Amino acid sequence: MKVLANDGVSQSGIDALQKKGFEVLTTTVAQDQLVNYINENQISVLLVRSATKVRTDIIDNCPSLKIIGRGGVGMDNIDVAYAREKGLHVINTPAASSGSVAELVFAHLYGSVRFLHDANRNMPLEGDSKFKNLKKAYGSGIELRGKTLGVIGIGRIGQATAKIAIGVGMNVIAYDPFIEEVEIPLEFFDGQSLNFKIKTISKEEVLKNADFFTLHVPAQKEYVIGKPEIEQMKDGAGIINAARGGVVDEVALVEALEKEKLGFAGLDVFEDEPTPAIKVLMNSKISLTPHIGAATGEAQDRIGQELADQIIEILK
Numbered sequence: 181m182k183v184l185a186n187d188g189v190s191q192s193g194i195d196a197l198q199k200k201g202f203e204v205l206t207t208t209v210a211q212d213q214l215v216n217y218i219n220e221n222q223i224s225v226l227l228v229r230s231a232t233k234v235r236t237d238i239i240d241n242c243p244s245l246k247i248i249g250r251g252g253v254g255m256d257n258i259d260v261a262y263a264r265e266k267g268l269h270v271i272n273t274p275a276a277s278s279g280s281v282a283e284l285v286f287a288h289l290y291g292s293v294r295f296l297h298d299a300n301r302n303m304p305l306e307g308d309s310k311f312k313n314l315k316k317a318y319g320s321g322i323e324l325r326g327k328t329l330g331v332i333g334i335g336r337i338g339q340a341t342a343k344i345a346i347g348v349g350m351n352v353i354a355y356d357p358f359i360e361e362v363e364i365p366l367e368f369f370d371g372q373s374l375n376f377k378i379k380t381i382s383k384e385e386v387l388k389n390a391d392f393f394t395l396h397v398p399a400q401k402e403y404v405i406g407k408p409e410i411e412q413m414k415d416g417a418g419i420i421n422a423a424r425g426g427v428v429d430e431v432a433l434v435e436a437l438e439k440e441k442l443g444f445a446g447l448d449v450f451e452d453e454p455t456p457a458i459k460v461l462m463n464s465k466i467s468l469t470p471h472i473g474a475a476t477g478e479a480q481d482r483i484g485q486e487l488a489d490q491i492i493e494i495l496k
Contacts, residue, residue: 181495182221186214187229189251193484200492218242225491227251230471234258239266247491251483252277252474253337254424256399271490275336276482277474281422282340285394286348288420288446288467294321297467325349330390332404333423334362334380338396346376354378355386387412392420399424407432415441422448422473430460437465448473 182203185194194204202225209217215238218226225247228234234248236259248263250272260270291297295318302314329345331338331354342352343364354362364376386393387409397404405419406429419442421428430451436442446467450456453471460466474483 181224183225183227183491184209184218184221184223185227186232187227187251189227189487190480190484192481193488196485196488197491200488200496202491214238215241218245224495225249227487228257230254230257232257234263236262239263239268247271247494249487249491251480251487254398256424269494271487271494273483273486276486277476277479278336278340280476280479281337281396281473282344283476284448284469284473285341285420285422285446286344288422288448288469289324289392289394289418292418292420292444292446292467293324294318298464301464324392327351327391328353328389330354330386330393332356332383332386332393332395333397334359334378335396337423338394339364341394341396342378352376352378353386353390354380355383356380383409384412388414390414390417392418394420395423395427397423397427400427403427403429403432405429405433407435410436410441413442416443418442418444418446420446422446425449425451425453430457434459434463437463 182205183197184205184207186209188206189204197204205221211233218238219242222244223242224244226234226245227249229251234257239259239262245268247269248258250258253272253274255270255272258270263270299314299318306314325348328351331342331352334342334354334356338354338356339362342354343366345352346364346366359380361377361379364378365373366376367373391414393405395404404427410432419428419433433442433445437445444465444467447460448469449471450460461468
């Protein structure tokens with residue numbers, strides 16, 4: 181049986197599948213050519229990440245397909261319910277990249293409270309001529325320890341982020357309409373561990389009391405953080421979005437940064453991917469990364485292995 185990893189898959193995943201007799205193809209096929217390619221090559225399993233869309237045209241016109249796999253968490257690029265109605269298995273890897281995304285959230289947080297993203301833009305340009313000016317401009321940083329992190333969505337990735345926050349010495353408060361309480365295990369290098377319970381509270385309470393916010397929610401029809409939500413936040417608050425583009429109103433975000441209602445933002449995802457708005461890209465108070473939350477070697481190995489394990493279990 182043939183597996184098409186159209187957006188790529190780790191070597192560990194390829195090796196695991198090949199050991200069980202699968203042929204793994206890693207050709208990147210253009211979206212409008214996928215139906216023909218799948219049918220010509222009798223593809224049984226289509227693996228995607230966020231780039232490839234699996235809509236009704238593929239589901240209806242590719243009779244050889246048995247499994248659609250998403251390497252990652254969100255499956256908004258797949259018509260999941262429709263595929264399952266048609267008898268296809270739809271799988272993903274919800275836990276594999278949690279730690280990687282959480283660490284990126286804190287990369288943005290640490291960088292933003294010490295202005296690293298902007299300092300790294302300006303030091304190469306003016307570091308030799310305006311060193312003292314830059315030192316003064318970036319000399320009012322703050323510490324994360326003792327501050328309050330508001331987690332919007334405390335599923336797997338939200339919990340992984342909360343775990344780092346607790347380790348840093350932050351207070352964690354959370355809102356999630358589907359979860360009442362979570363237990364966060366904190367493991368230490370010497371084998372000791374501690375458990376921390378977090379009870380979710382209302383969105384309004386989180387907005388009012390947190391110093392910084394991190395979002396871990398699926399794609400939505402409406403903004404999760406828009407102008408009304410920003411108005412409820414503390415002056416100088418910071419927002420990190422490593423979830424999905426479109427859950428934060430970027431127009432309202434930029435306006436709040438320009439008016440100094442917000443202190444900073446960190447964005448790994450954007451409303452207009454893969455062509456983010458210029459106002460977002462050029463704002464000196466926004467720390468930017470190009471949707472790399474799960475892009476670590478460790479996470480990709482876990483994703484590939486988990487996909488392989490599920491495919492083998494279903495088809496072998």
